[in-house]
Amino acid sequence: MAAAEALEEKQADATQAPRPRSPRRYTDLCGRHRLQARVQLLSREIGFLEEELQSVEGLQPVSVCCKEVDKYVGTTPDPLIPTYKKRHKSCCFSRWLRAMVCFNATCFTGGCSSWQNRPCCTRRPNGSCSSSGGYPSRSCCSVSCSRLRCVIPRLSCPGYSCGCVCSCSNCTKVRLCPTCLCCISHCVCE
Amino acid sequence: MSVAELKERHIAATATVNSLRERLKQKQQLLVDTDVAAYGRSQGRSAISFVSTDLVCCRTLQGHTGKVYSLDWTPEKNRIVSASQDGRLIVWNALTSQKTHAIKLQCPWVVTCAFAPNGQSVACGGLNSACSIFNLNSQVDRDGNIPVSQILTGHKGYVYSCQYVPDQETRLITSSGDQTCILWDVTTGQRISVFGGEFPSGHTADVLSVSINSSNSNMFVSGSCDTTARLWDTRIASRAVRTYHGHQGEVNTVKLFPDGQRFGTGSNDSTCRLYDMRTGHQLQVYSQQHDGDDNDIPTVTSIAFSISGRLLFAGYSSGACYVWDTLLAEVILNLGELQNSHEGCISCLGLSSDGSALCTGSWDKKLKIWAFGGQRRVI
Numbered sequence: 001m002a003a004a005e006a007l008e009e010k011q012a013d014a015t016q017a018p019r020p021r022s023p024r025r026y027t028d029l030c031g032r033h034r035l036q037a038r039v040q041l042l043s044r045e046i047g048f049l050e051e052e053l054q055s056v057e058g059l060q061p062v063s064v065c066c067k068e069v070d071k072y073v074g075t076t077p078d079p080l081i082p083t084y085k086k087r088h089k090s091c092c093f094s095r096w097l098r099a100m101v102c103f104n105a106t107c108f109t110g111g112c113s114s115w116q117n118r119p120c121c122t123r124r125p126n127g128s129c130s131s132s133g134g135y136p137s138r139s140c141c142s143v144s145c146s147r148l149r150c151v152i153p154r155l156s157c158p159g160y161s162c163g164c165v166c167s168c169s170n171c172t173k174v175r176l177c178p179t180c181l182c183c184i185s186h187c188v189c190e
Numbered sequence: 191m192s193v194a195e196l197k198e199r200h201i202a203a204t205a206t207v208n209s210l211r212e213r214l215k216q217k218q219q220l221l222v223d224t225d226v227a228a229y230g231r232s233q234g235r236s237a238i239s240f241v242s243t244d245l246v247c248c249r250t251l252q253g254h255t256g257k258v259y260s261l262d263w264t265p266e267k268n269r270i271v272s273a274s275q276d277g278r279l280i281v282w283n284a285l286t287s288q289k290t291h292a293i294k295l296q297c298p299w300v301v302t303c304a305f306a307p308n309g310q311s312v313a314c315g316g317l318n319s320a321c322s323i324f325n326l327n328s329q330v331d332r333d334g335n336i337p338v339s340q341i342l343t344g345h346k347g348y349v350y351s352c353q354y355v356p357d358q359e360t361r362l363i364t365s366s367g368d369q370t371c372i373l374w375d376v377t378t379g380q381r382i383s384v385f386g387g388e389f390p391s392g393h394t395a396d397v398l399s400v401s402i403n404s405s406n407s408n409m410f411v412s413g414s415c416d417t418t419a420r421l422w423d424t425r426i427a428s429r430a431v432r433t434y435h436g437h438q439g440e441v442n443t444v445k446l447f448p449d450g451q452r453f454g455t456g457s458n459d460s461t462c463r464l465y466d467m468r469t470g471h472q473l474q475v476y477s478q479q480h481d482g483d484d485n486d487i488p489t490v491t492s493i494a495f496s497i498s499g500r501l502l503f504a505g506y507s508s509g510a511c512y513v514w515d516t517l518l519a520e521v522i523l524n525l526g527e528l529q530n531s532h533e534g535c536i537s538c539l540g541l542s543s544d545g546s547a548l549c550t551g552s553w554d555k556k557l558k559i560w561a562f563g564g565q566r567r568v569i
Contacts, residue, residue: 031193035197036191039199039203042203042204046203057217062223070226073498076448080561
């Protein structure tokens with residue numbers, strides 16, 4: 001019985017993986033180098049922080065910075081902010097002149113905005129053109145797609161804004177009208 | 191040195207860094223004697239009064255078929271480039287609303303775009319980890335597309351932001367998910383300098399935004415998911431000049447203040463902040479109470495200052511676009527509530543070079559241009 005048990009034990013030992021007497025030491029080179037790099041980084045950071053601590057000694061308080069901001073903002077004109085100007089009796093001509101100049105130029109000191117006066121062109125659903133701001137319709141909405149024809153914009157091309165959608169001859173390729181460059185994501189076939 | 195000794199040194203160094211940071215914070219706190227709004231009130235500043243018709247939407251630019259992610263104005267000539275989820279860049283004439291170019295991108299996952307100072311080229315970047323350059327005067331190819339003229343590769347993460355160095359057609363700065371910013375030579379496609387990364391001290395998370403100082407183009411500011419903003423000198427890539435703390439969430443957007451001495455930030459913590467570049471002081475927090483629970487707090491996606499700095503435009507993920515009076519820290523208008531406003535998140539905004547118009551871009555696929563529509567009264 002004892003011999004059988006001994007034999008069983010020996011066989012069990014044989015099937016188990018060999019176990020070393022003491023754990024093998026693996027040199028974790030990758031981890032050590034990484035740790036060393038981190039320590040170096042922290043040493044650098046300590047140096048930077050010590051420099052910064054010294055520099056704080058001579059810094060001005062926040063109120064001085066606030067005063068600088070207040071002064072800068074207060075003395076810089078801004079076209080997006082309502083302003084008030086004194087009216088001078090003799091400036092009627094200069095106001096008229098400014099209004100004429102403002103129609104075509106970007107200005108804000110004169111009290112007008114080129115964004116409001118710029119002519120705007122729109123194409124109606126029936127294909128005709130309308131314009132605002134005194135801009136001639138024929139100049140506004142004239143488009144010519146060389147070798148391609150322009151069609152009335154439809155729901156299938158909602159991305160247009162120029163009013164010109166170009167159709168492709170065989171519906172396999174999308175072409176852009178060279179004049180109006182509509183942004184279409186698919187071919188419009190006619 | 192053994193690993194155990196290194197570990198001990200690491201623990202000691204970490205404790206020293208934390209202690210120094212705390213001391214620095216306390217010393218800086220002693221210098222905080224006011225903020226911009228308190229100072230303004232003490233000087234008798236009165237709030238700007240805007241009625242809803244003072245700022246009006248005077249143009250709607252339609253054409254994108256996906257969310258608008260980014261826009262940029264030319265320094266002159268009133269043109270805008272926009273980038274969209276539809277994988278296209280569109281160049282618009284902002285005055286006439288006409289599209290002058292529509293560029294279909296090879297990689298449709300674009301999130302940022304920029305105009306070159308001379309208005310002849312545009313740059314874009316996105317999830318392909320590269321920045322592509324297009325010359326708008328190039329001959330189009332057989333498919334009617336403008337071919338790419340340069341691809342700037344080198345980032346190991348998404349390109350979130352790009353900006354040309356003012357008055358330098360050949361220099362561009364990008365920021366990336368690889369935690370770095372890079373200064374590029376656009377002509378050669380080479381990296382000139384890398385700011386941050388594993389060894390030089392820099393951001394410790396994705397860098398989402400950059401803004402270059404037009405008064406001193408050697409300096410730029412970056413904003414990151416690590417909740418800080420950092421100031422960099424392009425001549426010294428080895429370390430950030432200064433780090434600005436304060437935000438409790440990712441810094442999505444940074445923008446230089448018009449005087450070139452301060453800058454603003456916008457964050458996931460729903461606040462905008464104004465910092466002084468030289469001293470590191472946080473000068474003002476712009477924070478608004480929002481309705482809804484804490485999970486619905488809108489994030490600040492984009493900011494811009496008016497030309498005087500008196501107005502701070504801030505776009506939010508809720509679709510709001512607050513106009514802040516920077517000197518009194520009050521909201522004076524919400525463009526999101528005006529007639530003809532956007533119907534979705536405001537993802538980007540920018541001011542024209544002359545300060546007369548603001549352009550906003552949105553997830554509703556449109557861009558809108560806002561200008562002063564009120565009367566300037568004379569007395």
